[in-house]
Amino acid sequence: MTATLDRTTRDGSRAAGAKPGGPGARFRGRWRVALRYGARDARRNKGRTALIAIMVTLPVALGSFAATVLWSTQETPERMAARELGPDLVASVTFTNLPGLQQAPDLSMSSQSGEALPGPVTQDDVAATLAATLPAGSRATMGLTAPVVAYGTDLLTYAPALQVDLTVPAVAAAFPLADGALPGPGEVALTRSIANDLHLSIGDPVSARLNAGSGVGTGTGDGQTELGSATLSGILAADQPAGTSVLYPGTGPLVAPADLTTTDSGRDIQPRWFISGESPVTWDDVVALNESSLLVTSRAVLLDPPPDSAVPLFATTPSSSSSSSSSSSSDFLMTWGVFGAVIVVALLEAVLLIGPAFAVSARRSSRALAIIAANGGTARSLRAIVLGTAVVIGTFASLAGAALAVGAAAILMAVDGTLRFLSPPWPILGGIALVGLLIAAAGAWLPARGASKADVVAVLAGRRGEVTARRWPAVVGTVLAVGGFAAAIVGGLTTQPMLIMGGVVAGEIGLVLACGGIVAGLGRLAGALPLSWRFALRDAARNRSRTSPAIAAVLVATAGATAGLVYSTAQSQHDYFSQALIAAPGVVMLSSGSEPLTDDGVDAVTAIVHDVVPRIGDLLPVTVARPPAEQDGVSTYIHLQQPEGTSWGASGNAIWGPIVDDGGLVDPLGIPDPDAARAALAAGRVVTLAGLTSEDGTATFDVETRKTDGDDSQLLKTTTVSVPGAGVGNPRGPSNTSLPLVPASLVDDLGMHTELGGLVSADAVHLTTAEQQTLQARLDDQFGQDEWGLSKVSVSVGADLVDYGAPDWLATLLIAGAGGILALAAAWIAAALAATESRPDLATLTAVGATPSTRKRIVAAQAGTIVAVGALVGVLSGYPLGAAFVLFERHRWQAPDLAWALTFPWPWLLALLVGLPLLAVTAAWLATRSRLVLTRRVAE
Secondary structure, eight states: OOOOOOOBOTTSOBOTTOOOOOTTHHHHHHHHHHHHHHHHHHHHOHHHHHHHHHHHHHHHHHHHHHHHHHHHHSOOHHHHHHHHHTTTOOEEEEEOOOTTOEEOTTSSOEEOOSSOOOSOOOHHHHHHHHHHHSOTTOEEEEEEEEEEEEEOSSOEEEEEEEEOOTTSHHHHTTSOEEEEOOOOTTEEEEEHHHHHHHTOOTTOEEEEEEOOSSSSSOOOTTSOOEEEEEEEEEEEOSSOGGGOSEEEOTTSSOOOOSOGGGOOTTTSOEEEEEEESSSOOOHHHHHHHHTTTEEEEEHHHHHSOOOGGGOHHHHHSOOOOHHHHHHTHHHHHHHHHHHHHHHHHHHHHHHHHHHHHHHHHHHHTHHHHHHHHHTTOOHHHHHHHHHHHHHHHHHHHHHHHHHHHHHHHHHHHHHTOOOSSOOOOHHHHHHHHHHHHHHHHHHHHHHHHHHHTSOHHHHHTTOOOOOOOOSHHHHHHHHHHHHHHHHHHHHHHTTOHHHHHHHHHHHHHHHHHHHHHHHHHHHTTGGGSOHHHHHHHHHHHHTHHHHHHHHHHHHHHHHHHHHHHHHHHHHHHHHHHTOEESSSTTOEEEEOTTSOOOHHHHHHHHHHHHHHOTTOOOEEEEEEEEOOOOOTTEEEEEEEEOTTSOEEESOOSSSOSOEEOSSTTTTTTTOSSHHHHHHHHHTTOEEEETTSSOTTSEEEEEEEEEEEETTEEEEEEEEEEEEEEEEESOTTSOEETTOOEEOGGGTTTTTOEEEEEEEEESSOOOOOHHHHHHHHHHHHHHHOBOTTSOBSSEEEEOOOOOOOSSOOHHHHHHHHHHHHHHHHHHHHHHHHHHHHHTHHHHHHHHHTTOOTHHHHHHHHHHHHHHHHHHHHHHHHHHHHHHHHHHHHHHTSSSSOOTTOOOOOOHHHHHIIIIIHHHHHHHHHHHHSOSSOOOOOOOOO
16 A cells, blocks of 8 residues: 655645645744754764854853943942942931032932021931931931041051941941951941952951041041041942941941031031931922932932922023033944944954854755755755754854853952942843844855755765856955945044944955955966965865855954054054153152242151151252242243144143253153253253254243133233253153253243242152052141142152053954954864865875875965965955054044054064964864875765
C-alpha cells in the first residue's frame, strides 16, 4: 500500500487536497525549523558561535552598563526623597533668612524679595512655627549643620558636618552606613572619601574645628573654634542628607546660634529640622512655611508635585531666554552628535565583523542548504535557516550582555560606593538587547541572501558558480566617501557639528560600498606579483562577497583608530600648551594679594613658614609694580596688549603683578628661556611670552582708570604706554602667570611705583598636601581673610608641567589596540573562509607539485591582503576625520584657539600601516598547517 503525502509546491501553493494550516502557519513552520536548525548549528560550531557571541555581547554590555550607571545616578524625585529623607522621614526644613521666599516643589529653584529679615529669629520661633503649621502628630528633630576642618594624625580636610539626635529611629534610618555603626556620645562618622583622605580607620581619633571661611582657614565665629576630638565609629555611605560628610550625634560639639538672622549658611552653624510622623507634609504646608523663610523638602510633594498653576514661584519667574538655549545648542549637538556618530560607526563595524563569520557558516553549510532546496525548500526557507542561527546566537548573547552589565554595575555599587541607588532601566536595556539581536541578524542577512540564490546543481556537484559584481556600489561609494569627508572638513572649519557628524557617517558608509571596487582594481594588478600574492589578490577579487566585508571591517577599525589618534594627539598638545606655571616646580610662593606686606608681616610669615616646614630655606622678596593711589571708588589697571587686539591681564597670577625684577627671580619663578629673560631684563626690556611683542620689539601696555560703583564699572580714561620688550618661550604656550617681568628702570615709564607683593622660596621644597594646608591654616589664623573670604596671605606651590606632547600611553594603547584587534579579527575570519573555499584550488596545486609550504604562504597572503588594503585606506580616510574635529575645536570660539593644531602621530600611524599587516601575515602563517588534508571522492 502506498501513502501519498501532501507537499508544498515550488511556487508556495499547496497540493490538491491539502488542508490549510490557518493564518501564519507557513511562517511559524518556517521559523520553527530555522530556529531548531540554528540552535543545532550553534552547538556544532562552538568556536564560531563564541566569536559571534562575543562580538554581540561586548557592545550590548557596554551600552547596558552605561545606561544603568547613568540612570542610577540621574536625579529623580524618588531618589531625591530617598537620599534626603531616608525611608521614614516625611520632610526636612531649613531656615534661609530670605523674606518672601518662594520655592519650586522639587527645590530646583527659589526666589526672594526684599532685604534680609530684621530679626531676631530664634530656634524656638521656628519650632513654634513648625508646630503650628505641620500636621498633627508630626515630630521635628533639630540638627545643626556647619562647615568644619577635620584633622587626622597629619592631614586635614574641609567638609560639611551635621549634628543630630540619632536616637530617633526615623532620623537614624536616613543616614545609611557602609561600615561600622552610627556615632554615639564622643564619636563621629565620616564618609569613605574623607576617611581615606585623612588615612583614618574605625576606632581612630578625629579632631575638628569650625571653618568659618569660604576658602582655606578656620575663622573664629563666636569664639568657638575647636570642636575637640571624637572616635571614628563608622563609615557613611555615599549621598547623605544635606551632603553630610561628618556626622555627630545629638550630644556633639556644635552649639546652635542665638539669632538665626545673623548667620551665613555657607560659613556658620545653621539649624536643620527633620520631620517625622504619620501625616504627609502637603504643598499647602510648604507654601505656608515659605512665608516664614523656611525651605522645605517634602516627600509627598516630591512624589506627587502640584500643578504649575498652584506654584506661586512659576507665576513670577520668567522663562529661560531663547538666546541662552541657543548658546548651548552647539555644545549639545557636538556632544550627542559625536555620541551618535560613534554608535553608528560601531554598529556598522559589528555588522561587518559578524557578516564574514556567518558567510563561513553559510559556505560550510552550502551542501545541506542545497539538499533542503532540492527537496522543496523555498528561498524564504533558506534565508530563514541562515538567519535562524543569527537569531539564536544574537538572543542569548544580548541577554548575556545585559546581565553582565547589571552585574558589573552592582559590583561597582558594592565596591566603590559610587552608586547608592541601583536602578536598571529595564525598557532601555531591552531596547539595547534588541539592537544586539538586530546586529546579529544584519550581519547574517547578506550571507542568507546569497545562500538562497545559490545554484543547487552546482553546489551539489561541488562546483562554484560565477558571480557577476555590479559597478554601481563602487561608484556611489566613492562619491559618498569624497563628499562625506569634504563635508566633515567644512563642518570643522565652519563649526557646524551636524555637518561633521553627517560627513563622518556618510564617508565611512561610502568607503564600505567602495570596497568591492577597490578589491576588483587590485585583482587586475596581481599579474606581476609572486604566486602566493597573485593567488590571494585574484581570489579576493573573485570572491568579493567574502573579502569586501572583511576589508571594510579593517578599514572602519583603522579609520576610527586613526581619527582617534589624531584628535587625541592634538588634544594632548593643546592641554600641554594651555598650562601655566605659577613658579618653578617645588618653589613655595606666598602672596599678599592686593595689599603690600609690611616688615612685620614678612617676619611673621617667615616665622610661620619655618615653624611648619623647617626645611624651607631662604625666602626671597618679590617686588611688584602698583598704580598710584586713587581717590575712593576709582581704580587703575594695567594690561598688556596682544597682537589680535585683545587684552591680556598682567594680574591673575599667584603674586598680583606686574612683578619687578632684574634677573634674580627668573629661576624661582620658572620663566622659560631663563638666560634670554635675564639678558632682556639687564638690557631694560620687559619680558613677555613670545608673540606678545610687536615686530619692532616693543611691548604695549594699556593703563585703564575705572570708576566702580558696586558691581558697575565705568571706564574713565585709557593711557597707552609702549616700552622695549622681548618674548620668551613658545607663543602657543605653556605660559607663566608671573609674566610680564618689568625691569626696575621701566617702572617710572609705566607711571607705577613698587611694593612688596610676596615671598618665594629660593629652592624647590615640594610640600605635601598636609603641609600646604597646615601652612595655609596657620597663615589664616595670623592674617585672617578679606571681605570676600579669600586668604590675605595665600600659599601656592609650583608644579611640574605635565608632558602632554604625546597622548596618554594608556589611552593611545586602547585606541590603537582596539583598532588592531578588530582588524585582526576581521582578517582571521576572512582567512578562515578563504581557506575553506580555496581547498579545491590548493589541492590542485599540491597535485601538480606545489610544496607543502605553499598553502601557508597563500593563507598568509590572503590575511595580509585584507589587512594591508583595509589599513591603508583606513589611515588615509581616518586622518581627515580626525582633522575635522581638531579644526572644529580650533575655530569653536570667536577667536581661533592657536593651541589646537593638526598633528601627525607618525609612529602610531606607521604601526597601523605596517605593523598590522605584518602581524596578520605572521599569525596566519603560524596558525596554518603546511599539509592539506585531501578528501576522498566517492566513485559513482
